[in-house]
Amino acid sequence: MKFKLIIFVFIMFLLAPLTINANHHQAPIDKLNQISDEALQMVKSTRYEDAKKLLEYFSNQFLSYTMEDHSFTMDELRIVTVAHNEAVEATTSTSMGHNERINRVTKFRLVIDAVTSTHQPLWTEMEGPIMTVYGGVKEAAINGDNENFHTRFNSFLSLYEVIYPSMKLDLEVEKIQQLDARINFIDHYRPRVLAEAASQAELVALENDLKNIFDEMTEDDADPSLWWVIISTGSIIILTLSYVGFRKYQGERELRREREKNRSRELKD
Template sequence: MTGWWKVVTCALIIFFSFSGTNEGHAEGKEGWSELNRSSDTILQYVKEQHYEEAAKIMETFSEKFLKVSAAEQGLSMREMQTITSAYDDTLSAVKSASMPHEERVMKTYKLRLLMDVYADSYEPLWQKMRDPLFNELHGMRMSIEENGNPYTQQTDAFLAYYGTVEPAWSVALEASQYQKINSQMQFLRKMAAGEPSKKDWDRHMDVLEEALTEIFEGKMEDEVTDPSFYWLIITVSGAVFSCLTYAGWKKYRAYKAEILRNSLKRNRGQ
């Protein structure tokens, strides 16, 4: 009888150990879904300039995250740093009265895209960044072909889009993919600060296109972009335009309008 009770006791211990793990996993999954919904609510409030309402949600967001991270117990130190950084950026965007509205929205998008990764969505929102990134890359190629180098506002906009999706990619992508695209973006910053030749620009555009294609591989070229991401395009463009002279703005507006018009035509044809 003693031996039998030992077997039963061991079986119960094993059962409840696995049961507790599954419950913790379920709790963690639901917690991430709640955080994802909260990040979307925060983004909508910021877009509508309801900053006080967004700040209130931010308070509950931090409390929820502490509970989720405690239940999950699988987050790496790098992931914790990434989430904390995105949270801090969003918090500063919500509370900084001196920050331009466009910049506030861009910072809030970081947290939105990142939380969607952890919510384990069937189709992660970061995949919707394909059109904004490739459109901007195409614009840079056009300028390089015509002038030998891209406009400063083009590289600024391209890097702004990357900065928005970078936290999500740092978690969602394979380490080699993330390191590749991140190093190429760093190199782009150095090129923009120098005076590379047209040949160097062309070569780097090829490398960037290859890296981005690898990330978005398997997605249809003419896939309809989520309407909310046209809002992001307008936001980034607005932030860039604020730094331009009138003459430079006219040139940039012409090429941007052409790209956006073609994208909208393509989507209407679906």
């Protein structure tokens, strides 16, 4: 029992510094991420004025951060600036619909996550909706359903536009260019895609490209900094189980010895 208590205390000792460091203070980069998320929640709740104030606050914080830390590339700064401007416009426009406002601020939210996160980015969570809509595009094309094809492909383009800036931050230029080429071909030659089996092959190729990209981005989402904790804690658990098994084996062996002694005494008596 004492040994188990010692092991428990030791594990807590190992994990305590991680908890303390995580809660001690919020890093500036994490603060930017949080502000973008709060702005999105404000827009979803139709609190556009509050969202605008948060985006203005973000702008000041982002400028301060970039002046102190020059870790962003020019491409990253450009993409963030464009996404931020579109998000601000979404909170001030009187003619923009609610769904379009959400899409614009979501785009901004995903961009900030892409430049601040080191592991699986949020934009990969859009895989389900995008692949579902795209499946409808392919089905409509195969069936020759003209109206449904145009409607579904336009919906796909709207969703794709939301994650496109974030993808540009995380993917190689060659992959983005390949996606652009396939999407532009399908968009520009819609009548051919509906009428020709050869052109419909581009639909299948684009679907495979999208699947591969999502699969690659979600393959390894574990934080490498946690592996030491996982390995050390796992080792402790294995040692604990081994020790308990060894103690149990020793106890059973002592019990057998005691029984044999008792039997020997009984035989002698």
